[in-house]
């Protein structure tokens with residue numbers, strides 16, 4: 001199955017992190033969503049953590065608005081904040097409400113260490129670095145779920161109870177967001193450092209992307225390990 005095309009910078013970073021990327025996008029948690037074998041308790045606990053994760057990721061994308069250098073960048077980053085806060089998180093609120101957990105409880109949930117490590121790593125990349133540091137740390141999140149959603153939509157068990165989760169990320173609106181962000185990052189790279197393949201900052205940016213990818217693996221693992 002061919003992976004969707006989310007731009008050249010992402011493709012280069014993904015290829016150089018191939019092993020970690022495979023561990024992330026084919027984690028046992030993901031396979032449990034696909035075939036329906038994931039225990040419901042793990043899914044709900046994961047969603048609670050993921051709600052908190054998305055709060056901090058929205059802060060990181062808001063920082064990207066602040067660090068934008070063009071109106072196009074600003075519009076794309078602001079649209080991503082909107083997609084996270086007003087669309088993606090609606091799935092979490094709906095599913096957790098059905099499990100008897102209201103939004104106030106989600107907002108004040110205690111963060112698991114793997115969640116804290118990931119979100120604060122990304123926020124620190126933005127505080128310490130520039131727009132590209134922040135994008136390299138943010139892309140595994142956006143594009144990874146886009147890729148997972150598209151693959152699972154094509155291969156999932158007909159009776160998996162996680163079809164709504166899968167459809168959220170396979171949805172044309174989410175896929176369009178991945179493509180828009182990918183194109184914006186390609187333009188941002190060209191504007192700031194020219195050709196990514198030969199740029200002196202290539203290794204440092206790759207490290208940001210690869211670290212965030214490993215933190216995604218840790219996030220899935222946390223979802224399986226939560227009591």
Ligand SMILES: Cc1ncc(CN)c(N)n1
Pocket residue numbers: 050053054088140141142145216219
């Ligand atoms: C941990 C994590 N990574 C990515 C996504 C997709 N926005 C998410 N909801 N949660």
